[in-house]
Each structure stands twice: as structure tokens, then as C-alpha cells.
Amino acid sequence: MGLLGVLLSVWGNPENSGICISCFMENSAGALGLHGNARLQYLRPELPGFVLGAVLSAFAAGEFRPRGGNAPVLRLFSGLFLIVGCAIFVGCPIKMLLRLCAGDLTALIAAAGLVSGVWIGLQLLARGVDLGPQQETNSVNGFLIPLLFVLLFIFVIIPPPFVIASTEGSSSRHAPVFISLASGLFIGAIAQRSRFCITGSLRDIILMGKRAPQLAGFAAFAVSAIIVSIATGGMRVSLYGQPGAHLEHFWSFLGMLLVGWISVMIGGCPFRQLVKAGEGDADAGMAVAGMFLGGALVQSWGIAATAAGVPNSGKVAALAGIAFALLVSLFFRNRSTN
Amino acid sequence: MTITQCYNKVAAFARSYVRNFVTIPITEPKTYCTSIIQPPQAGGAGCFQLFKFLPISNPVCYTLAMRKITYSFLSHIPVFILLSLAVLMCASCENAKGRPTYKIGYMNCNNTEETLKRFLPLTRYLSDKVGVNFVAVPVDTHEFETRFKSGEFAITHTNSLLYVVLKERYGVNLIATEKRGQFGSRTAGSLIAKKGSGINKISDLKGKRLAFGPMLAPTGYLAEYDLMLSGGINPESDLAHYTIPTGSHKHEKVIYGVLFGQYDAAAAPVLDLEVMTRDGKISPDDFVVIAQGPLIPYCTFAAPKGTDPELTKKVRDALMALKPTDTAEVDGERVKVMKSSWIDGYEILPDSEYDGIRNMAKRVNMPPYQKF
């Protein structure tokens, strides 16, 4: 993933954004007409690639299991706030790693925020915060989100006239469609098999320390990304002048803290939600729908941060996200276990 | 009654009030809780000292006593707030009265009234930030050096040429340079003529009527004089004549003078051209800029050698911290300091930035290098 994450940028995606779920969500929401930022409209082929790759892999391994029914509306809002947190930092946890591996030191504070968020989520889980058990559900529930991504896949191959593609801005920069699709399918499939999840890995590392196998996974990601970054000339170690990065470190920290916290609460980072939706998890599907909604809102309401900094509405949205996480923790806590 | 007397009276009243509050007459609680409340010891018949004998062992008595104390406390809160405010105001009056007073000499740009109106909010802001009383003193350009020499000012605010004069002759220390207009802390002088007059370059000025701004103006006189000399025109001999308008607003007068045909050309500071264009007073379609001088520092805050370095540092810090949202109170109104003082901010330039002015002054034979 580290290798492909950097290579997708070399092949045309914006710098440090070879894989970025939140950027892809914002771009794709714009392409479908859900927001009006003309510089951020492109149906990223990687997105249907991730989900359909996971679907194929889950079917091949006999792991496609329709399930759900666990606080669906809450998961919709969780997905929305995941994208809000990412938009404040300008990137999802995978992009955060890619930025770090390209020498972007502003991502360090965000990494601290993500770890803090995961730690808070874990502490609350240990004290009884639980969204409840999932149940086996009607298979149609598990198929709907994959079907939506089949539709998006068709839109990528045969773009209908209502799908917009930016001619300027970061969305006008993309790897060739079939390379993006193939990369997405491959990454989706291996992520389904390996259960790859940035926040899940952090959770396991916090719980298990050096014994966590995810530590080796992280190291492999980082080493491959760093080597390719150096080889392709993308490495520049600095706090300043980094692509799509701002210097409001407190808000970067808070944005990623929100992402880490919510990810632990709903069982996976934004990327993992896509993969789980591909495995027939309708709850993860609701989170994905929320992420789409979030992708549209962060642009329409001027929430997303830019290199110029975090707008006031973005700060308000981040705090609203923290308030949301606190409310969930208060009202979804099983106090009898303590 | 003096402020001190007023302060003492209010403070004494407040003290007695506080004493009455913390010593509560014992009535109902005694009736209800005779077995628990201990009789008053020393310090006043019929009273018990709050907290000291609070009967916390009996819940009924405790609740009654606490309710009484709470009612009593709540009923006194508004009086306390008013008293505290009064005491604080008096204290601050006393404080302001006791602060040292320093004068800031502001060189008049146009006239005394305008200078005071413009710089009073900034002066109040500096007083608030630095913790001393600054007094704004408007001074005519030609009087400035004489009054400076007498040691009247702790801080000076002058144009950049006058700063150079004071620096060379008296060793003032640069505090900060004012930012205003498109070139920030720097500005320039220019020569203008009416469009279609046939005057398009400096050599065209030969035999023409020209108006300068005030003689000590770096961008209304010095820069343009230097421009003409470098362009091969000696203003003393090659022009039909040159003049300096009388009264205030000389820069505006020379610009209007060109547009209305009173002069063929004028020495116009680019900042005035910019401001007048922005205000819609003139249109750049009506005149041509024949030549423009180099960018030189704009108005400058400086401190005489004798001024306390700590005070100088505080003034510099306050100027650098000035934000568009900062306000100051003038005549009972809170006004935005930067807006009312026509300031975009301040910058700390090195003294070497003023070398351009020094070189021009030498070429033009002006103070502080004037030779007779």
C-alpha cells in the first residue's frame, strides 16, 4: 500500500495524495454534483476499486457476510464527522502516513492526535462504551452499498453527462483511469484479506505493544513509501511549504484526534469502513454514506482546511464532532459492566 | 473631595459591609437548634461567627442555617458588585494619576487638528499598552528640531527625512517604521503632469512651471528634486519657476494644481496619488507619471538617546503588536486605532534602509548634509 500510495501520486494524483479516502470522498461527492467547488470534482476510480476489490476478495474467501442493524443513524453521523476530522487536517490517516513518509513534519502532530484519539476511544471501550452487537441481516442490506459502488464503477468506465470532472485544481490531476481502478481493486482485495486499518493497527499496538503484528505492517508501509518517495524525488523533510498542508497544528491534532476516537468507536478508519462495506457490513455502509455526505458538506459549508489554514466553520465543526463523540460515549455506555 | 478621600470612604464602607456580612445575627437558628448551636463566645452578644460554630452535626439545623446564609448572601451580591466596581474605578484613577507622563512629538503632516485627531487613538493605545501616560504633541516640521533639542519629547514620530536629520545630529534610536499603502513601510516620490500636456519625460520639464510639496518632505520634495537632477534638469535654473503652495494639504494642492492647469508638473508622493485614486478624488486617466524615485522608508517612530531603553522596547513591542481590531477610548468613544490613525501596521527596518534618503539629501544639498 505504501508503494502504491506514492506511485499513484507519481502517475498523476496530487502530491502526497496517492491514497486519501477523505480527498477521494470530497472529489467524488463534487463529481456527482453534491457540492459546487469546481476545483474538487472528479469521480476517483480508486473508491469503487477499494470496495469492489474487497467484495471480490470476500466472496473468494467465503467471508461475504451481510450483517448490520447496529445504531445505523449514529454510524451515518460518525462517517460524516470522520470526514470533518480529516478535512481539518487535510487528509485521512493513510494520507497522514504518506505525508509523514514524504517528510511532511506537520503530519507529526496529527499523528499524535490520531494516537490520542485511538487511546481515548480504547479507554472508553474498556469502560463500557459500546454501540451494541451486530446481527446477521437480510442479504439485500449487505449488497446495497457494493451495488452503489458498481454503479460508480460504471460511471467511471462510461461517464454519464451529469458526472462533472474538474479541468483545474487538484481534482484535475489524476492517474490514468485504468491504473487507478486496478490499484484500487488490488488494494481493496489485500486490505480485505489482511484486515488493514490504520486506527485498528494503532489500537492493537497500544494494547499489545511490540507483540502486535501490525507493527511490522506499519514498518513495511513506511519503508516502502519512504524508499519510493526518495526514488521519485518526492521526499522533502520540512515543516514548511508542504503540499496541501497548513500550520495550525492544534487543529490538525484535534481533527485527527476526532478521527481516531470515532474510528475506534465504529470499528475502523475511513478506509476500513469502505472495505467492511464491501464485506457486506451494512453498518459500515451507513458510515460510508455518511462519509459521502461529509465530503459534500465540508466543501459546501466551507469546513475544509486549506494551505491557508482552518476556517472558523471548520473549527466549529471539529468541536461539534468532539461533542458528538462525547454524547455517544455518554449515551452508549454499558455501566453495569463496571 | 479628592480621589484619595473618595477611595478611602468607599473602601471603609466596603470594609464595614463585609464585616456585617460575615457576622450574622443569631435568631431563628437559636430557636430551632438551641441544643446544638453553641452560645456566642466573645465578640458580640447575640451573634455567632460564621463557619466557626456552624452546627453541621444536625441536618435540620444545618439546612436552616445554610438557607439563611444563602439568602443573606444572594441579597448582598448586587451591592457587592457595585461596590467592587466603584473601588476598582477609584483604584484605577489613582493608578493612572500616579503613572509617569511622557510626550510624543508628532510632526504635522497637514495641520495640528488633523495630526491630533489622527494620532490621539494611537497615543491612548500606547499609554494603555506601555503603562505610562503618553501625551500627543503636534509639532510643525520647521519647529521640530528646536523643540526636540530642548528635550521635550521622549518619543518622536516624523517623516523619514526628519528622522535622518535627528539621527545624524542627535543620535535618535529607530523604533519602528509605519506601514501605509501598497508599498508597506516604504513609499516613493513621483513627478506628474497633466495627460496630453506633452510632458512625458523629465527633459520635457525644461521651461515649465512646477509645484513641490513641503520642503522637508522626502517624497514631496527631496525625491523629485533628486529625480530632476539625475534627469539633467536643475530645478533652480532649468524650470520656468517652481513653487510651494501655502497652507495645509500641500500634497493634494500640487496634484489638483496640475489637473486644473495651475502648474505644468508637480512633485507628488505616490501614497497621495494612491489614496486620492482610491477615494475617487482623481483618476489616473487624467495625468501621467513622468518619473518615480526609489522606494524609501515612510514615517518613523524614534527615541532620543536619553529615553529609557525599557520604555523604547515597550513602545516598539506595542507598535508591532498593533492589530486592526485594537481600539482606544477618545472623548468617550472607542475607536479602531489603525483605521483612525491611517495605519496599516509597523515594521522594524534596519537603519541602513534610510541610506537612500541620506544619499538623496547629499545630492540635493539638504539637511543634515547641507553645505552653504
Next chain:
Amino acid sequence: MTHDNLDRSLWIVLIAVVAATLALSFLPASNQSAETQMTGGRANDQKLLREARILIIQRRYEPVETLIKLGQNQQALLKLEEISRSYPADPHAYILRGELLSAMGAPAEAASSFAQGVKLEGGYVDKNSPLSKRAAISRLVEAELSKPNPGSSPQSRINDIRYLQSRLAGGCE
């Protein structure tokens, strides 16, 4: 799934509806006039807006561009000021002012003006935009960064340069 007649009927209707959906998706439209209004409208509107903006900019700032070509930078700056009275938030004015100030020896003020323009319209740092001023902005940023001890400059000045540097580096917006 095919328990009774109702199941079988529902399946038949479902297959028919899916077939019709696919047919409608891939067959040519039957009512062309309704189609043109629905499809491609947004993309066309955006294209039209882009083209119109370029034409408006050319027309609005033609006097300034003419003065710049004649080398009358101060006059051009004043003309720009006059135009800005009518269009105070136009990013193109900020970019032109940045170019002029840079040429007139005020790089810090130029960077501030460029930064304001790019914040309003990111196309000025795009490589492929018809409005791109990437080369001029890039030159200024490099020159400012190469100055000795840039850290001693006022914070606002450094912030502008760093913002432009970050935008020139690309990435997501």
C-alpha cells in the same frame, strides 16, 4: 424466493424493470429536448463561466495590461486601484498588483498580494490554467526563500511566503 405466485410475479416484474432501466440507460434518448436540459448542464455551465471569466478579465484589466506593456508600472498600479474601487474582491487584481509590486522592488508586499489572490482563486498557481501565474509567483517565492535569515522577517510576511510555497508544492486543496 419463489414460494408462491406472488413471488414469481414480483420476480418477473423486477426483471422487466431492470431490463427497462438498462435499456433506457444505454439506448438513445427518445425526447432530445428534455435530455439537453438535464444532462451535461452543469459541466457546460462551468465551462461557460470559465470562458466568460477570462473574457471579462481581459476586458476589465486591458488598460492596466497596456500600461504594463508600456513600462508605466506606477500608472498601472494607480489604474488598478481605480478599477478595484468597482471590483474590490477580484482575485485577478491581487495577482496583477503582485506582479507590479514585484517588478517595482516590493517583494514582501507582492507576496502578500499574490497570497490574497491565490486564496480567492487557486487557478493562478495551477500549471494548466489559462490564468496561471505560476512562474511569476514561483520566482518570487524562490527569491524570498533564498534571502539570508528569512526567519527574522515579520510573521505575516513569512506566512505569505510559506502559504505560496505550499500551494506551489501542489497536493490536495
